[in-house]
Amino acid sequence: MHLADRFGLPVLTFVDTPGAYPGKGAEERGQAEAIARCVEVQLGLRVPVIAVVIGEGGSGGAVAFASANRVLMLEHAIYSVISPEGCASILWKDAERMREAAEALRLTAQDLAALGVIDRIVKEPLGGAHRDRTATVSAVGDALRAELAALKDRPGDALREERRRKFLEMGTRGLAA
Numbered sequence: 001m002h003l004a005d006r007f008g009l010p011v012l013t014f015v016d017t018p019g020a021y022p023g024k025g026a027e028e029r030g031q032a033e034a035i036a037r038c039v040e041v042q043l044g045l046r047v048p049v050i051a052v053v054i055g056e057g058g059s060g061g062a063v064a065f066a067s068a069n070r071v072l073m074l075e076h077a078i079y080s081v082i083s084p085e086g087c088a089s090i091l092w093k094d095a096e097r098m099r100e101a102a103e104a105l106r107l108t109a110q111d112l113a114a115l116g117v118i119d120r121i122v123k124e125p126l127g128g129a130h131r132d133r134t135a136t137v138s139a140v141g142d143a144l145r146a147e148l149a150a151l152k153d154r155p156g157d158a159l160r161e162e163r164r165r166k167f168l169e170m171g172t173r174g175l176a177a
Contacts, residue, residue: 015054017057017059018083019082032060035060038061042068046156047156048147048159049069050071051066051070053072053077057080069163074122074129076124078107078109079118084101084105120147
């Protein structure tokens, strides 16, 4: 990311992770610090940053790589700070309540667009992205080209400030039930 910034190249991230391992050992090895550093670096870049959630965007690792000027998401992907199973285990001490947790997390592309967490939903072929990979890649490419065109002439300081503001305001819109 630092090299991209130095040479004026946009940063594109593709998010597909169930999330970081939540055990004590991972924390002892600095997992939280690594996630925080990734967020810090991305928020400080002076080039366009675009993230695409292409599958499962779960946990802090997904949030770190999606600290972007624009967040795109495949139509049937999910994105959340925690998995539904993890959420249910913490809230109700019952991972079987994962469907209830998934509903509360509002992790679908449609929910996240309404909440202002993501900026664009990328339509998938009938049956899902895996049914026609070529069409999916083409749709993602078209969306990336459009977003890059919209950001390419923006000054670096404006890109950085917009990204920081977007990150800090995440979760403040549309939460009244």
